[in-house]
Amino acid sequence: MSFLTAYHLARMQFAFTVGFHIVFPAFSIGLAAYLAVLEALWLKTDRRVYLDLFKYWLKVFSVVFAMGVVSGLVMSYEFGTNWSQFSQKAGPVLGPMLAYEVMTAFFLEAGFLGVMMFGLDRVGRRLHFAATCLVSIGTLISMTWILASNSWMQTPRGYIIDAATGRFLPKNWFQIVFNPSFPYRLVHMGLAAFLCVAFVVGGVGAWHLLRAKRTGTHAPEAVRVMFSMAMWMAAIVSPIQILAGDTQGLNTLEYQPAKIAAMEGDWVSEDHAPEILFGIPDMQAETTRYKIQIPLLGSLILTHSLNGKVPGLKDFPKQDRAPSQIVFFSFRIMVALGMLMALLGIYSLFLRWRGTFYSNALLLRAAILMGPAGFVALLCGWITTEVGRQPFTVYGLLRTADSVSTVALPNMAASMTGFVIIYFIVFVAGVTILFRMFGDAPHEGETGPDTHEPQRAAGMTQVSHQPETGMAE
Template structure:
C-alpha cells in the first residue's frame, strides 16, 4: 500500500497518537501546580483576584484533563494490537511500573479531582486546598512513573534476559526505576510543563492587555496579575531549563552517543568539534551538506572542553544509526524556542524594573505569538528523544522491527484512518472550547465548574476589583 510497510505505519500511528496525547498531560501538570499556587495565595492574602484566576483556569483544567485521559487510553490498546512482541518481552518490567502509576497517581488524581472541581463551596477552604494540592501531586507522580518507564527503555538497567523466551526480567527494581537517564529527564520534563503553562498564561494575558489598550481602558487586575506571574515563571524557569538540558545532554553523550552524533549531524568522531548551526544531513552519502559551523563550540557544549571528543555516526553500523535529518532539525527548533523563552523572560525583567511591564504592547504581542512555544519545544524534544533511540525500542537490546505485532498492513491502515478522523473531530472541539474560554477575560466573582456563588476568604477585607496603579508589580 503506497510503498509503506506495516512497521512504518505502526510507528507512525503511535507517533500520531502520543504526539496528540503528550501535550495534554504536560498542560495538566503545569496547570495543576498553577492552580495550587493561586488558591494558596488567595488563602494567605485574601486577595480576591487570585480566586478569580483560580476559577478561570479551573475551567481550562477540566477540559485539558479530560482530553488527556481520552487520548491516553488509545495508547494502551496500541501496545496490545500493534506492539504485542514488545509488550511480551518488556512487559515484566514496564507492566508493573505502569500499574504503579495507576495505583499511586491516577487514583490520587481521580479521588480528589471532584472535590477540587466542584467542592469550593461544599467543603472547607483547607480541605479544598488540600484536594487541589493532591491533584497537583498526583500529576507529578504520574509523570515520574511514565518517565521512569520511558527512561528505562532509553538506558536499561536492573534486568536480565531470559534465554528461553527473550523476555526482560527484573533483578533490581531500584536500578530499573532510577535508571541513569531518569533523574535528568524528569527535571527537564517537569520544567518544560511549567514553561508550557507559563507561556499559555502569558499569551492569554497578552491578548487581553492588547484588547484593553485598543479599547482605551486599563486592563483588569486579574489580567495584569496573571501576566506578571507568567513572566516571573518565564524569567526564572527558562534559564534553569537551559542548564537542565545541558546536564541531560552530558548524560545522553555518555549512554547514547549515537543519538548525539545524529542530532549534531556529525559523521566523523573528532576533538575540537565545531557546532553546526545549519546543515542538511545525508544518510545515504554519509555527509552533511551546506554546513554553517562555529569552530570548537561543539566540543565545548557537549563535553565542556575545547578539545573534547565528539562521536560521529560512522562509528556505528548503518543499521544502528538514528535518522539524522529529523533529529538535526527537531533539536535545533527546540533549542531556538528555548533561547527565545529566555530572552522574553529577561526582557520582562528589564521592563518590570523600568515599570513598563503592562505598558509595552510589543512584549504583549510577542507573548501572544509565543503562547504555543512551550508545546512546540516539548514536541520537538520528544521527537529528538524517541527518534534518537531508533532503531531500538529498548536501547541497544530490542529492535523496533522485532517489537511489532504480526499484523497486516490493511488492519493498521484502517485503525490509522479511524484515529485521524476521531482525533481531529474530538480535539478540534476541545481546542475550540479552550479558545473561547481564553477569549473571555477573567473577571470578579468568576464562576468555576458548577459554582453558583463566589466564596471569599473569611475574615479578610474585600479587595477592590478596580485595577490599582501598582497591581501585580509585587507578584
C-alpha cells in the same frame, strides 16, 4: 503506497497518538501546580484576585484534563494490538511500573479531582486546598512513573534476559526505576510542563492587556496579575531549563552517543569539533550538506572542553543509526525556542525595571506569539528523544522491527484512518472550547466549573449569581 508496510503504519500510528496526547498531560501537570499556587496565595493573602484566577483556570483545567484522559486511552491498547512482541518481552519490567502509576497517581487524582473542581463552596478552605495539592501531586507522580518507564527504554539497567524466551526480567528495581537517564529527564520534562503553562497564561494575559490598550480601557487586575506571574516564571525557569538540558546532553553523550551524533549531524568523531548551526544531513552520502558551523563550539557544548571528543555516525553500523534528518532539526527547533523563551523572560525583567511592563506593545505581542512555544518545544524534544533512540525500542537491545505485532496492512490502515479522524475531531473541538474560554478575561466574581455563567446583558457588568460563602469580598 507500496513502500508502506504494517510496521511503518504501526510506528506512524503510535507517533500520531502520542504526539496528540503528550500536550495535554504536560498542560495538566503545569496547570495543576499553578492552581495550587493560586489557591495558596488566596488563602495566605485573602485577596479576591487570586480566587478569581483560580476559578478561571480551573475551568480550563477541567477541559485539558478530560482531553488528556481521552487521547491517552488508546495508547494502552496499541501496546497489545500493534506492539505485542514488545509487550511480551519488556512487559515484566514496564508492566509493574505502569501499574504503579495507576495505583498511585491515577487513583489519587480520581479521588480528589471532584473535590477540587466542584467542592470549593461545599467543603472548608483547607480541605479544598489539600485536594488541589493532592491532584497536583498526582500529576507529578504520574509523570515520574511514565518517565521512569520511558527512561528505562533509553538506558536499561537492573534486568536479566531470559535465555529461552528473550524476555527482560527484573533483577534490581532500584536500578530499573533510577536508571542513568531518569533523573535528568524527569527534571527536564517537569520544567518543560511548567514553561508550557507559563507561556499559555502569559499569552492569554498579553492578549487581554493589548486589547485593553487598543480600546483605551483598563484591564482587570486579574489579567495583570496572571501576566506578571507568567513572566516571572519565564524569567526564572527558562534559564534553569537551559542548564537542565545541558546536563541531560552530557548524560546522553555518555549513554547514547549514537543519538548525540544524529542530533549534531556529525559523521566523523573528532576532537575540537565545531557546532553545526544549520545543515542538511544526507544519510545516503554520509555527510551533512550546506553546513554553517562555529569552530570548537561543538566540543565545548557537548563535553565542556574545547578539545573534547564528539562522536560521529560513522562510528556506528548503518543499521544502528537514527535518522539524522529528523532529530537534527527537531533538536535545533527545541533549542531555539528555549533561547527565545529565556530572552523574553529577561526582556520582561528589563521592562519591569523601566516601569513599562504592562504597556510595552512589543512585549505583549511577543508573549502572544510565544504562547504555544512551550508545546512546540516539548514536542520537538520528544521527537528528538524517541526518534533518536531508533532503530531500538529498548536501546541497544530490542529493535523496533522485532517489537511489532503480526497485523495485516489493511487492518492497520483502517485503524490509522479512524484514529486520525477521531483525534482531529476531539482536538479541534477541545481547542475551540479553550480559545473561547481564553477570549473572556478573568473578572471579579469569576465563576467555577460547578456554576453556570450568568446571562450577559448589553451595558451591564457580569455578576455572580451564586454567593461566595466564606470568601473575601
